Every structure is written in C-alpha cells, then in structure tokens.
Amino acid sequence: MSQLKYALFTGCTAKQSTPELLSSTLAVAEKLGVEITILEEASCCGASHLQDFDEFLAHVLNARNICYAEKLGLTMITICNTCQLNSAMTKHALDTDPALKAKVNEKLAEVGLEYKGTSEIKHFLYALIDEYGLDNIKDKVTVPLSHLNIAPFYGCHNIRPSELHQKSNGGENPYNPTSLDQLIEALEGNPIDYAHKNKCCGFHVELQANHTSEVLAGNALLDAIDSNADIMVTPCPLCHLKMDTYQDSVSKTMGRDVELPVLHMPQMVALALGCTEKEIGLNFHVQKATQLYPA
C-alpha cells in the first residue's frame, strides 16, 4: 500500500476543549504510517450556527479552508462530524451551482485564492476504513479490546443527509450504520447494538433548548448503559462534549444515574494500537474511564 497522505482540518474543538482528540488522531496516524499535514490556515466551519446567521459568509469561509487542501493536492480529512458536514455542504453547493461558485471565488480572489473543487472531504473514520482498510488496522492491534463492550455512537452529521455522504464519506445507511461497529470488531472489541446509536446527542441546542438537549443525550447514554456498554465511542467531538461533560445534569433530568465514559474514535484506535496514555489523553475527560486496559 502506498503511503496515505491527508490534509487535516482539525476544527475548533480539537484545538481547545478536546486536545485529546488531536493528540490521539496524530498518534494513530503515526502508528499507521499515515502522513498528516495540519491545515493551520483553516478557520471555524461555522458549526451550522454561522450558516443560520449568514449562509453565504459560511460558504466563503469553508471554501477558503478547502482551498488550502487543494493547494496541497490532498484529500481534506476532518475529525469532527459537524466540520465534515459543513465543509462537504459547501463543496456540494459550489460544485453543483456555478453561479454560487463564481460569486464565492470573486470574494476569494480578493485574498489571492481560488476554489476549484479538486479535493475530496472525508472524515478520518472513513479514511481509516475505506482507504487504510480494516484488515490492515487489525494487523497493527497490540492491545485487543476484547474485554470491552463498546457502544458506537455515530453522530448525525457523518450519516445524514445520506446523499451528501454517499460518494466520499462512507455512504452509510443512516438507519443502520455499520462502520464504527466494524472498526470496533477490527480492534477485537464487542460492539453493542442499541437503538440510539444513530440518533441526535442534542449538542446544538445546549444553550437555547437545554431540556431537549439533556433528554436527547440522556436517551442515548441510558440506552447504551442498559445495553451493557462499558464505554461509548464517537467520531464527533461535539457528541463527546455533550455526552461526557454533562452527565451530572443529564442524570438529574433523566432521574437516573448516568455514568459512562465516552471516548473519541481515534482514542479507541490509539488504545488498541498501544499508543501512550499521554497521547490518548483520557485525563481530559470529565467522566473518567478507569478500566480500559485488560486486567
């Protein structure tokens, strides 16, 4: 296999409240021999909220991010479902609407950039599965996760809208996604099947509709707990933040104890590949994962 090279769009969260996501991603890439160039020029994707305020501006800023991946001639990979969605939505809008593309490029020309549409955009999860390959990952496992029941939590923005993700982002059936389950199996863990694995975590209305947010997170966490999960794993740091940071308040809302460690997808892979504790960075979690290593 020739060496895989990607341009990494880190997103805001991995640079601030979830540094463990960035360190574990880089550690996994190093273990697998995948070359990563961080797009230090990139800005925030707008997280769907900038899109609500000013959709055109959001397209301009996302197109600029993609320009820098295009300059490197690389596929842009994301480590956040919402970054993936918003970058891919801009790409789709510009690639299918020449008038919009021209209007955006008129702005980008002012800073010496041009969006061409030459780079694919892909979540790291699907780069690992579809390009590196599950069998190749399996060969590198040094700490099999066979002692862990793992609840995969897919996160909305990697699986819906399915049409957007069809071509280059996994192409999952949003009503029955399987990629994380397959990855867990490749790492020799036990994937938990539960109804809420493809549901919403509530992150995006945390401020204005707090009760909705808490109930959605609570439904998913409790479903995983009732299905005998030891940990939950997600490819989205926003799902992680909602599910990890708010378990106290979610417990109150749901009237039941909610205690479940929530790992980022790259942390789980890093664990199985034998990366260091510092690289995995579990110390940054609010809900501590205490029994991750085999007895």
Add this chain to the structure above:
Amino acid sequence: MFTEKYKKITIKAFRFNVETDYLPYYKTYEMEVENNELILDLLNRIKWEHDGSFSYRRSCRHGICGSCSIKVNGKPVLACKENAWDMIKLFGDELIFDPQSKKRAVKDMIIDKGDFWEKHAAVKPFVVADIDPHPENETKMSMAQVENFLDSDYCIQCGNCHYACPALEVNEEFFGPAAFAAAYRFTIDPRDEAGTERLEITAQPAQGIWDCVKCFECAEACPKDVNPIEKITKLHNMQFEQNVARRNVATKHAEGFVKSIKKNGFLDEADIVLYSEGPLGMHKHVKTALKMLKVGKIHFTDALPFVDNMPKSKNLDEIQKLIEISQTNKLPKI
C-alpha cells in the same frame, strides 16, 4: 426460497387497537416478495392474505396523497413509493413495520395526526393576499422566483419529517420541520403578503426554528426531497435579512460566530457561551465550567479579558478581509 424474482421475508408488524389493547405487540407474517412489489403491496397482502383486521391508511397509490406513510425498520417511508426489495437490501430479510409515531397509534399503522395538522396550520400555510376575484390575467412568476421555492411546494403533508424529528418528541410545543417547510414555501411566494408575520411566528422560542437540533432526520425522511432543514436554514437567514430576529441567546449564538472567527479564525468556545448568555446567564454554566476547568478542557485564563490564549488561524488577515467583504446579515442591537 430465493430466486431472481422472489425473496422470502419475515415481516414483524406493530399491532395495537386503542379501544381493546392494553399494550401494543408485534405479529409476524412470512411471505414471498416479488422484486417489483411496493411496501404498500405488502401492507395490502397482510390485510388480504393474513388478517383482515390489520389497519393502515391508503388512498392515491401515486405518491401524492401522503396517507400511507409508515416506518420500515425505523426508516420513514411513503409505502406506495418504496420498493420492498430496496428495503430488503438495506435491512435484510426481516422487515419491521411501525406506525410513524407509536405513541400516537390508534389502530396498527394508523396514528392520530392531529398535532401535525395543528402545527401546520399555525404557520399560515396559504397565500395571504388581496386578490381580485375576477382577474383579467393570470399571475406570472419568473423562473428565478419559481426556483426560489427550492421544491418546498412538493410537500404532500405525509408527516414523515414531523414524526422523525427528535426535537418534537421531547418538546411538544415545537412546530416541527413540515410546518417550517410550509412557512418557507408561502413566505417565498411572490404573491404573499404575510412573510413578516410568518417569520415572527417561526422565530418564537420553544415553538420556532431556533429549537431545531440539526440532526437532518427530516431531510432523510422526506419522500419528496423537500429537504426541510434547508428551509429552516433559509428561514434563519431571512429572519436576519428582514430584521425580524431579536437579540436572544440563540440569535446571539449564531451571530457570535462571526465575532469569534473575526478575532481568532477559530471559535472561542468559552467566549461564545459568555457572549450568547450574557454575564447574567452564566450562573447556569458554572458547575459545568468548574468540571471542565478541573480536567483541563478550559483554563482559568480563558475568562480574563486581558489574556488572549486562543489559538489563531494562520493568515488570519485573509479571514478578516473575507468577513469584511462577504458578510451580508446583521443582528439588530435590540
């Protein structure tokens, strides 16, 4: 038996009669399904070949009346439009038939859709205009005006998006995606004069678009590709464009992204909460903030106005320039 033309499958169908059953249950039916059969054909076959009491709504059989919507293995479908083999390809040879909303089930697949119609009606889903009852000419629209509907006029009120919406499941006041798509459809209509009113109705906290959780379930559920969440985003933008948006936690959160990106390139996660909530609203976040502080997710210095420890995007000047020349919307001061 598996041949090219037939597949043997098991259907588990939700059964419930609100008048006689204490709890719902599932009944299993086995049948060989031909490759050109629709989900509606399978509903018919359950009723005609297995159990005449099995109940579901159906009418036009042409994907236009919106009556025959159910869920197949959790996926909202219009039964008369969905090929059964496509569902078998997605979910295997055990198909589970559920009503759109189990908690609203009246008899088997039939639900009480009253909440849907009530919320749909609340956004004034009709053209409001003083129209000459005896016009001499038809009203004409340009191609650009027609394209601006973005297919929102294709909605057949089947309710698939409405009953797929998780925000609505938790918050019963929430109007839901179908009502919002209708609000967009009539607000964008060049004949209509109630646009501002509709934008105000859909800007209300709890009921309106700001409670959308952005899960895209509605986009996935729609059998007519209306893409309701796209219309929700359009309504958000229109509220700012037409000066309907008022300063509150949700609008400040959306606008605050520009402020933060202008300063850092990245979003300042701590600052966006402070900016959206205002200093008086921060008490709600103290407990969480302390927990995040303890594990190093945020830092003490984040709260100090004179310490700027935010990471900055490289070539930040480009981002600032692009915001300056591309920003189209503003948040009013009040």
